[in-house]
Amino acid sequence: MPAALASQGQNGGIGPMASTLEVLAHILPARLLKPRVAIVCGSGLSTLASSLRDVVEVPYSSLEGFGKSTVEGHRSALAFGLLGEGNGIPVVAMLGRFHPYEGHSLSTVVYPIRVLARLGVRDIIITNAAGALNPSLDVGTIVSIQDHLAIPNLAGFNPLLGPARPNYPRFLPLSTAYSRPLRRLVFLAAHTLGLPRAALAEGTYAWVSGPSYETPAEGRFLRAAGADVVGMSTVPEVLAAREEGLNVAVLSLVTNKVVIPEYSSVREEVEAELAGKSIQRAKDAEVSHEEVLSVGKQKAEVMKTLVAKLIELIVSEQP
Ligand SMILES: O=P(O)(O)O[C@@H]1C[C@H](O)[C@@H](CO)O1
Numbered sequence: 001m002p003a004a005l006a007s008q009g010q011n012g013g014i015g016p017m018a019s020t021l022e023v024l025a026h027i028l029p030a031r032l033l034k035p036r037v038a039i040v041c042g043s044g045l046s047t048l049a050s051s052l053r054d055v056v057e058v059p060y061s062s063l064e065g066f067g068k069s070t071v072e073g074h075r076s077a078l079a080f081g082l083l084g085e086g087n088g089i090p091v092v093a094m095l096g097r098f099h100p101y102e103g104h105s106l107s108t109v110v111y112p113i114r115v116l117a118r119l120g121v122r123d124i125i126i127t128n129a130a131g132a133l134n135p136s137l138d139v140g141t142i143v144s145i146q147d148h149l150a151i152p153n154l155a156g157f158n159p160l161l162g163p164a165r166p167n168y169p170r171f172l173p174l175s176t177a178y179s180r181p182l183r184r185l186v187f188l189a190a191h192t193l194g195l196p197r198a199a200l201a202e203g204t205y206a207w208v209s210g211p212s213y214e215t216p217a218e219g220r221f222l223r224a225a226g227a228d229v230v231g232m233s234t235v236p237e238v239l240a241a242r243e244e245g246l247n248v249a250v251l252s253l254v255t256n257k258v259v260i261p262e263y264s265s266v267r268e269e270v271e272a273e274l275a276g277k278s279i280q281r282a283k284d285a286e287v288s289h290e291e292v293l294s295v296g297k298q299k300a301e302v303m304k305t306l307v308a309k310l311i312e313l314i315v316s317e318q319p
């Protein structure tokens, strides 16, 4: 294993880092070993890595410290490859992530991010599937995340909990967690690609633990608290990435609208029925993971093109 990687593996003593890095150094050719940019593929979005060439896939099962992604729509491998012509830009994609609701500890959830940082990644593009809380967001819209609302973090479920570690900030600031320069490039990339204005929005992501979807009251609560979309991932990864000093961009694909009907009174319905009157009420609707995956599949191509253009712009601004 290259000496530089070996010494990084001991930094902080987080998980079996030295072993993970050693396996990667053994498997990967030199041109892929030091990725410049990382992508985390959200539910149904593993095809984001199909813009890469010369790909080497490393299954999570061969990397100590990695869990197994058990959610449909998430594969379990790192894909290393090159993006673009010529020498290409070395990129690594996480095909599948870990969620706390699968039973993974928060340190397992963020371990891959720490590995990517040690491989030399400087910018990370994290994608996810999310439900829209903001009624102006349509299914299929991509939302460039500018901030988050993480009740689990506020309530003591935070991947950075634990003893202070040398070379890491004890109190991580998050006011600039979502890199403004990267967010600028997201909108420039969309413009360069000629995407319609409505295809890309900006907003705040609410992190919930899942695996149950929100009740209507929870949806109203999160919306009233200022969130535009809601999902079950991403925030722990953002915290670890920021702690590791990476620049972070997050793209959420709206896969469903979180139904936030006004309180509908059954008493009024019964009274209307008894009085022989008809009453209009919102139709009940339920979200499903199948629906989430199906929208992911339909929109993966747009997301893939946007991510690829974003990476090109990142590297042309900061080679
Ligand atoms: O991994 P992401 O955040 O893309 O997946 C979302 C949140 C849940 O894991 C799942 C719910 O359908 O999709």
Ligand SMILES: Nc1nc2[nH]cnc2c(=O)[nH]1
Pocket: 129, 130, 131, 132, 208, 210, 212, 213, 214, 230, 231, 232, 255, 256, 257, 258, 287, 292
């Ligand atoms: N929590 C949550 N996560 C999602 N992921 C995709 N859609 C949703 C949703 O409606 N709620």
